[in-house]
Amino acid sequence: MALRHAVLAALLEGELSGYQLAKAFDAGVANFWHARPQQLYAELKRLESQGLVTGREIVQHNRPNKRLFTVSPAGVEELRSFTRSASGPSAVRDDLLVKVQACDHVETGALLEELGERAELARTKVELFESLLAAMRGERSEEEHLARAERVGPYLTCLRGRAFEQGNQQWCERVMGVLRARQEGRGDG
Amino acid sequence: MALRHAVLAALLEGELSGYQLAKAFDAGVANFWHARPQQLYAELKRLESQGLVTGREIVQHNRPNKRLFTVSPAGVEELRSFTRSASGPSAVRDDLLVKVQACDHVETGALLEELGERAELARTKVELFESLLAAMRGERSEEEHLARAERVGPYLTCLRGRAFEQGNQQWCERVMGVLRARQEGRGDG
DNA sequence: TGCGACATGTAACACGTTACATGATTGA
DNA sequence: TCAATCATGTAACGTGTTACATGTCGCA
Incomplete structure (x- = not known):
């Protein structure tokens, strides 16, 4: 529970x-x-x-x-x-990762589209987190805020959220690049 | 399903x-x-x-x-x-994030310990992914491998895994730094 | 006149976890 | 001899999702 x-x-x-x-x-x-x-x-x-x-x-x-x-x-x-108490194991589950794992055996058209959407969504979330962070720290610098603010929990989890979505975005773009290049490459070989 | x-x-x-x-x-x-x-x-x-x-x-x-x-x-x-078909939403659930979210209202001793363990675990996983990646690409550079290998799906998901765990590790260490500094800070104020 | 936000739920079903059950081999 | 690894499951329970139910207000 x-x-x-x-x-x-x-x-x-x-x-x-x-x-x-x-x-x-x-x-x-x-x-x-x-x-x-x-x-x-x-x-x-x-x-x-x-x-x-x-x-x-x-x-x-x-x-x-x-x-x-x-x-x-x-x-x-x-x-x-x-x-x-001890933490339960953390779970990540993402259909997109499953699809990419199997990408060598399926057509990549629909997958590329979803990767694009996901990258876009991740970018939006990064901006959202960015503005939440800015609002929380107000005038202060991040260091000052984290040192002196009364509550820092939400700020810290928000940092994780931002990093996660940045990673998501970068990965989606990387995968799109690779898959597109391979599609073109097939035409030559 | x-x-x-x-x-x-x-x-x-x-x-x-x-x-x-x-x-x-x-x-x-x-x-x-x-x-x-x-x-x-x-x-x-x-x-x-x-x-x-x-x-x-x-x-x-x-x-x-x-x-x-x-x-x-x-x-x-x-x-x-x-x-x-369209992907279902991706879900992340992690007790540690919940604990950090609430960290301003609880004692941080046990939390710091868990963060340390988690950072350590993340570091181990990064190394594991690193060696899996190296084994998959063999002699080739990453770019070359991703351009020419027959199968790249597992390599690509492994990249995401590595980035995720790197993010995990960095975040845990950041949070530990902040919480420790605040503990000491309380003694002064 | 219809849609989206506000506001709160119930019921049925799918999915995931925990506990339990079995039994051989290998190494400390 | 004790624990770990290999190897496969069943049963009960707890959690999460989907579909359904209800009704108002404000806007286009």
């Missing part, structure tokens, strides 16, 4: 509704985990029933009411014991 | 037994997917029943008999249509 801790960690940043949380986890701002809305609503319910988060109802007139959640002291304690 | 394609892609490299496949997927040589042995045995059975792989029994005298699997023409066709 690891989503539970991801949700707690996300809520440390401030009160959020299930919907807001879902956007962060689904759209991929959550560079440290990923989950669908339904899963989050279910998890929030469970966390609340266990007293790890507390929800308060916000009555709205124009929109449906919503519930904002905060991490309770028991929730923070749960995160502490999670941090002390 | 995506593991199915990861298995097919892995088997393109040559005949493997369930056990050999399991080592690749479990120990993490399979930089493009991850799976437990039980899952692989089950998947191989299903793939065989659908005619996408063919197994042949190897009778051994010193050890238990084993079955070696090859991708059938139907299996290659399955990979082709998989490549033409």
Whole structure:
């Protein structure tokens, strides 16, 4: 049960509704985990029933009411014991890597297209992370911010997200280059 | 059902037994997917029943008999249509990132230890990928290999694996540096 | 008049993990 | 003799995904 801790960690940043949380986890701002809305609503319910988060109802007139959640002291304690426990193995799963692994046995047309899209997406995410980082550090330099700011967790995970997406972009472009060159090469040989 | 394609892609490299496949997927040589042995045995059975792989029994005298699997023409066709279809979203999930996200609210002792272990593990993996790459390209330079070799898929995914682990290592070390500096800083302030 | 954002869920199903089961050989 | 490696699975359980359900508001 690891989503539970991801949700707690996300809520440390401030009160959020299930919907807001879902956007962060689904759209991929959550560079440290990923989950669908339904899963989050279910998890929030469970966390609340266990007293790890507390929800308060916000009555709205124009929109449906919503519930904002905060991490309770028991929730923070749960995160502490999670941090002390050993980490499960990290998992990466990506269809594109599977496709590239098999690229010598299939036509590369569709693959090249997807690589292009993925590179583009990665570039967009790098920019997003860049601006998030800039907003977090404000006037300060990165070094100063990381030395003096009260909270640095989100900044640090954001750094990982940026590096990951930069790596993604570079790799996609490299693979595209190789596959294109080989396509042309076949014409000559 | 995506593991199915990861298995097919892995088997393109040559005949493997369930056990050999399991080592690749479990120990993490399979930089493009991850799976437990039980899952692989089950998947191989299903793939065989659908005619996408063919197994042949190897009778051994010193050890238990084993079955070696090859991708059938139907299996290659399955990979082709998989490549033409849209990729599902890529997922990263890592307990360490969750812990770092929450690091401002917990004691960092255990976290620093895990970051150190992870950095070490990443370094080992980088070296492993490095030697796999060297073995694949042999005498040739990377450029030459990628331009002329018959198969480049495994080389390309290996490049991604190496870059990923390098990023991992650098990030872990960066985070350790920041957290240590802040620990000391607290003593002064 | 229809679409997208807001807001929250249930139910069925697919997928992945953990625990358990078996049994021979090789090396410390 | 103890552990590790080879070699293959079953069963129960937990987690994640897909499809479905509901209803308002604001904009084009």
